[in-house]
Amino acid sequence: MKFTNFLYYVFINIVETLIRFFPVPTKTGCRKIGSPDQDSPVFLTCNFHLTVLRVKRALRGIDCYLLVANSKGINVWCASAGGLLNNHSVISIIKTSGIEEKVEHKKIILPQLAAPGIEANEIKKKTGWNVIWGPADAKDIPSFLKKNFVKTTEMNSIRFSIIQRIEVASMWAFMISIILTIIWLPLFLRETPAMLIQVWYISLVVFLLFPLYEPLLRLRKRLLFVNLGRILVFLIILFSAAVGIVIYVFAIKQYEKWLLIRWCIFSVSVVILIMIDLAGTTPVIKSGLLEERTFSIAIEKEKCEGTGICIQVCPRNCYELNSKTNKIRMINAELCVRCGACIVQCPFDVLYFKNEKGQVISPDNVRKFKLNLMGKRDCCIACKISNQLIKA
Amino acid sequence: MKVLESAPYRYDRGIKILTLGRITKSYDRIIENIQENDRVLDIGCGTGMLSFRAILKGAHVTGFDINPEMLSIAEKRAKELDAKDKLVLIEMGVAEIDSFEKNEFDIVMSGLCFSELSIDETNFVLDKIKGIIKSGGLLLIADEVKPQSILKRIMHFLIRIPLVIFTYILTQTTSRAISGLEQKVESAGYIITATKRNFLGNFIELVARYEESDV
Ligand SMILES: C[S@@+](CC[C@H](N)C(=O)[O-])C[C@H]1O[C@@H](n2cnc3c(N)ncnc32)[C@H](O)[C@@H]1O
Numbered sequence: 001m002k003f004t005n006f007l008y009y010v011f012i013n014i015v016e017t018l019i020r021f022f023p024v025p026t027k028t029g030c031r032k033i034g035s036p037d038q039d040s041p042v043f044l045t046c047n048f049h050l051t052v053l054r055v056k057r058a059l060r061g062i063d064c065y066l067l068v069a070n071s072k073g074i075n076v077w078c079a080s081a082g083g084l085l086n087n088h089s090v091i092s093i094i095k096t097s098g099i100e101e102k103v104e105h106k107k108i109i110l111p112q113l114a115a116p117g118i119e120a121n122e123i124k125k126k127t128g129w130n131v132i133w134g135p136a137d138a139k140d141i142p143s144f145l146k147k148n149f150v151k152t153t154e155m156n157s158i159r160f161s162i163i164q165r166i167e168v169a170s171m172w173a174f175m176i177s178i179i180l181t182i183i184w185l186p187l188f189l190r191e192t193p194a195m196l197i198q199v200w201y202i203s204l205v206v207f208l209l210f211p212l213y214e215p216l217l218r219l220r221k222r223l224l225f226v227n228l229g230r231i232l233v234f235l236i237i238l239f240s241a242a243v244g245i246v247i248y249v250f251a252i253k254q255y256e257k258w259l260l261i262r263w264c265i266f267s268v269s270v271v272i273l274i275m276i277d278l279a280g281t282t283p284v285i286k287s288g289l290l291e292e293r294t295f296s297i298a299i300e301k302e303k304c305e306g307t308g309i310c311i312q313v314c315p316r317n318c319y320e321l322n323s324k325t326n327k328i329r330m331i332n333a334e335l336c337v338r339c340g341a342c343i344v345q346c347p348f349d350v351l352y353f354k355n356e357k358g359q360v361i362s363p364d365n366v367r368k369f370k371l372n373l374m375g376k377r378d379c380c381i382a383c384k385i386s387n388q389l390i391k392a
Numbered sequence: 393m394k395v396l397e398s399a400p401y402r403y404d405r406g407i408k409i410l411t412l413g414r415i416t417k418s419y420d421r422i423i424e425n426i427q428e429n430d431r432v433l434d435i436g437c438g439t440g441m442l443s444f445r446a447i448l449k450g451a452h453v454t455g456f457d458i459n460p461e462m463l464s465i466a467e468k469r470a471k472e473l474d475a476k477d478k479l480v481l482i483e484m485g486v487a488e489i490d491s492f493e494k495n496e497f498d499i500v501m502s503g504l505c506f507s508e509l510s511i512d513e514t515n516f517v518l519d520k521i522k523g524i525i526k527s528g529g530l531l532l533i534a535d536e537v538k539p540q541s542i543l544k545r546i547m548h549f550l551i552r553i554p555l556v557i558f559t560y561i562l563t564q565t566t567s568r569a570i571s572g573l574e575q576k577v578e579s580a581g582y583i584i585t586a587t588k589r590n591f592l593g594n595f596i597e598l599v600a601r602y603e604e605s606d607v
Pocket residue numbers: 393397435436437438439440441442456457458459462484485486487502503504505508509
């Protein structure tokens with residue numbers, strides 16, 4: 001039984017990673033883990049099927065309740081930034097799942113990455129429940145509990161580990177493979193398998209090499225109208241794609257002009273497609289498509305009361321509390337992904353977005369933007385595509 | 393009806409086309425139960441298709457919805473119809489329905505909203521309505537339901553497939569038809585006084601009464 005469970009887990013992980021572009025909703029409601037009692041901790045997650053599966057796995061061996069809240073089948077971070085995992089989802093699951101009869105405390109542990117979309121203050125006001133921000137990654141939950149709800153810097157931060165990178169690469173490669181097979185198979189039957197290999201090869205190169213060229217993507221320098229760093233990265237990837245073509249030509253030992261042109265056009269298209277919003281596809285660099293990219297965090301220091309909440313919710317560890325003045329300061333501003341979590345959660349409206357022209361996005365507007373502007377906000381290429389479709 | 397909700401400005405016309413005009417007639421019929429000066433609550437009022445019909449009958453309506461864009465359309469329309477003093481709009485979810493007063497409403501109604509709720513939410517709402525509606529008050533529901541007979545279920549299923557795929561591609565969500573609505577309403581303690589299903593059996597108009605028991 002144990003082994004079949006594991007097989008199922010692996011199988012679902014593979015399938016749902018490949019179709020990651022699409023939401024897979026699962027049932028909302030209260031799930032029991034182990035044998036919880038009235039003092040057991042209460043966790044919350046989204047109703048993306050794969051997330052629920054992974055969180056349940058992370059919670060193995062802990063007696064607790066897991067509330068699965070409605071996020072329309074989308075993962076926590078995207079759903080909360082996009083306004084789908086919002087105050088309503090949390091209020092609803094607390095009040096309708098029957099959890100209030102099951103436990104005697106009123107403490108709920110939310111995933112840290114839900115902070116852009118859920119206002120801890122509102123939840124307290126509407127339900128009386130206190131929000132505790134859990135770790136960014138569910139895997140850290142056991143050590144988070146052991147440490148008595150204290151989060152280390154590691155637990156706060158979002159990473160782009162090699163496994164995550166392979167996952168994202170597979171997601172792209174799989175999507176492109178399907179489209180390619182439909183178009184190419186009838187035209188060039190014999191060539192298709194090699195082309196599929198090329199697609200997977202390009203995708204993997206793009207994401208495996210990511211740590212090497214990450215600093216380039218952060219470059220602000222511009223060449224004519226385009227970002228210099230991005231051009232350089234584009235050229236690197238293009239070069240690796242060219243290597244793929246050369247290998248193919250050698251392998252089939254046949255030189256033909258049309259074949260070469262076909263492969264070049266096709267490879268360049270794949271590279272462009274993956275590169276359009278490479279930054280947005282990673283969790284560690286802000287999407288280049290968003291308007292907020294020109295904005296950065298501004299601090300009204302006098303108003304800061306030193307609560308440290310912003311430190312709790314920032315997935316990039318941008319903040320530090322000055323131990324003498326008890327005021328907040330930014331120590332890693334260049335790492336900020338503009339998720340807005342800190343702005344949304346600060347109880348004293350200390351933080352806001354401001355750009356070089358002096359334009360300001362107020363905390364209230366950030367809250368409104370993140371919450372409830374259902375479907376109006378594009379956070380990355382995947383949102384952009386589906387929102388364009390809806391508007392068309 | 394998620395496709396249309398993500399484009400609220402097209403919602404009204406879209407839903408009429410999708411339901412082949414059926415919705416207009418259903419809503420008109422269900423509104424027959426409302427009298428002048430009734431205090432009415434519209435759950436998931438959206439753009440106000442039900443609310444405005446009730447207002448035209450002389451009722452005072454409170455409508456709530458979680459989608460602020462739908463609400464802003466309702467508000468604009470209220471201004472155009474000069475009905476602002478007859479309509480109160482609130483942005484909130486069904487889980488907050490217990491924030492109203494006891495006996496605050498004569499009628500509680502809902503069009504196409506129950507089908508978007510989870511089972512827990514549905515049971516919660518049905519239970520909490522009893523705390524805000526007066527004794528003898530009416531619950532009016534017009535919504536998509538699962539047909540009862542097997543044959544109709546199969547037909548319903550076949551007809552729904554293209555619609556579901558279409559919605560999923562556009563919005564990556566689907567709405568589900570409610571199953572066992574009548575049982576849920578009854579076991580929550582209402583007396584069903586009338587139901588009307590369409591030919592396929594997948595759309596219901598339901599009228600139920602709430603009588604406070606003395607115990
Ligand atoms: C299909 S529309 C129907 C709107 C309107 N009653 C009509 O007939 O035109 C469903 C509405 O229910 C709302 N809704 C969905 N879930 C809700 C919830 N949990 N609480 C309140 N409203 C909700 C949606 O925002 C949407 O406006």
